[in-house]
Amino acid sequence: MKENLRIGIAPIGWTNDDLPELGGEITFEQCISEMALAGYQGCEVGNKFPKDPEVLRPFLEIRNLRICNQWFDYKLTTESLPDNIDRFHRHLDFLEAMGADIVGGGEVGKSCQGKIDTPVFTGKGKLTPEEWKPFLEGINRLGQIARDRGFRLAFHHHMGSVIQTVEETDRLLENTDADNVWLNYDCGHFAFAGEDPVIAFARYLPRIAHIHLKDVRKNVLTRVRVENWSFLKGVKAGVFTVPGDPEGSIDFGPLFKLLRETDYSGWLVVEAEQDPSKANPFQYAKMARTFLRDQLDL
Numbered sequence: 255m256k257e258n259l260r261i262g263i264a265p266i267g268w269t270n271d272d273l274p275e276l277g278g279e280i281t282f283e284q285c286i287s288e289m290a291l292a293g294y295q296g297c298e299v300g301n302k303f304p305k306d307p308e309v310l311r312p313f314l315e316i317r318n319l320r321i322c323n324q325w326f327d328y329k330l331t332t333e334s335l336p337d338n339i340d341r342f343h344r345h346l347d348f349l350e351a352m353g354a355d356i357v358g359g360g361e362v363g364k365s366c367q368g369k370i371d372t373p374v375f376t377g378k379g380k381l382t383p384e385e386w387k388p389f390l391e392g393i394n395r396l397g398q399i400a401r402d403r404g405f406r407l408a409f410h411h412h413m414g415s416v417i418q419t420v421e422e423t424d425r426l427l428e429n430t431d432a433d434n435v436w437l438n439y440d441c442g443h444f445a446f447a448g449e450d451p452v453i454a455f456a457r458y459l460p461r462i463a464h465i466h467l468k469d470v471r472k473n474v475l476t477r478v479r480v481e482n483w484s485f486l487k488g489v490k491a492g493v494f495t496v497p498g499d500p501e502g503s504i505d506f507g508p509l510f511k512l513l514r515e516t517d518y519s520g521w522l523v524v525e526a527e528q529d530p531s532k533a534n535p536f537q538y539a540k541m542a543r544t545f546l547r548d549q550l551d552l
Contacts, residue, residue: 256551256552258520259550260295260296260322261296261522261546261552262294262295262322262521263296263523263525263542264298264466264524265285265289266298266525266526267526267530267533267539268284268535269300269302271300271301272486273486273490274301276490276529276530276531277530282303282304282313285302285535286313286319288535288536289539290319292539293540293543294524294539294543295318295319295320297314298322298323298325299324299325305348310352311352320352320353321349322354322356322523323354323358323438323521324345324359325358325410326345326359328362328363328393329362330361330363330393331361331379332363335395342357342400346399346403346405349405350404354405356405356408356464356521358410358438360410360417361379361389363416364380364415365412366379366484366485367413367414369486372484374414374478376482377484378414379414379416380416381416386425390429393435394431394435397434397436407435407463408436408438408463408464410438411423411426411437411447412440414484418447419447420444420449420454420457423437427458427461435461436461436463436464437458437462437464438463438465439455439462440468440525441455441467441469441506441509442466442467442470442494443466445470445475445503446475446478452509452512455512456512462518464520465518465521465523466524467496467497467506467523467524468494468495469496469499469504470494470502470504471493471495471501471502474493477491478493489527489529495526495533495538496538496541497545498541498542498544506545522550524543526542
């Protein structure tokens with residue numbers, strides 16, 4: 255199994271794309287240097303990363319890092335399919351130049367994930383019966399484009415979006431081609447949504463192409479629910495943390511047992527957005543890397 259797995263991390267613990275004030279003072283160079291020092295093989299892409307592959311590549315190569323994925327804003331509920339396709343091709347151009355073969359992201363149209371004043375549970379995005387069909391057809395079409403170019407589209411279920419719950423994820427996967435649309439499984443988002451992340455992992459294993467590992471602080475999640483907080487307010491308060499943090503609530507033992515028993519091949523990416531002024535990114539990156547090394551011998 256070890257030969258099939260690679261360990262990556264997302265820059266969102268250093269600088270947050272949705273909340274630029276979190277980590278605004280942290281440079282791109284500090285971020286990727288600390289990723290490398292903590293022992294990661296690859297990373298996802300943040301807003302401070304150079305957009306030109308020729309500029310970005312040397313920064314990564316000298317640190318023995320590679321790009322494994324980059325979030326894409328699907329806007330199939332708010333923009334035309336041709337507009338989405340145009341943006342998607344340009345997105346794939348960048349990833350192709352960086353040697354990646356996974357394209358991630360989730361549907362941000364109708365989502366409240368980036369709205370600081372909209373409660374995440376009561377204000378989440380929803381699709382009407384009439385909207386489901388074009389949405390699913392659009393995702394399937396983009397997945398076909400990705401496949402034709404040598405990528406796997408790994409769709410990210412996300413708090414506040416139209417694909418948040420297991421029921422919504424089921425509908426997405428059951429109504430798209432298994433060769434076109436895969437899942438970017440995220441144990442933290444399923445736990446946040448009130449789902450069992452281990453049951454979800456077992457349920458979706460045949461369609462999982464990319465894995466995000468994060469943990470949830472249950473005391474903060476309780477406040478998000480009871481006080482009707484937005485997703486971003488929860489993030490700022492520390493609802494997420496990394497695997498291996500004693501403050502987390504997810505039992506990773508059963509999840510990792512399932513992982514060891516499968517033939518999953520790909521990336522395990524630590525992705526836990528926190529306020530870096532409260533949770534030192536390098537410290538937490540090392541914490542998670544040690545945990546994965548101890549638990550999975552990786």
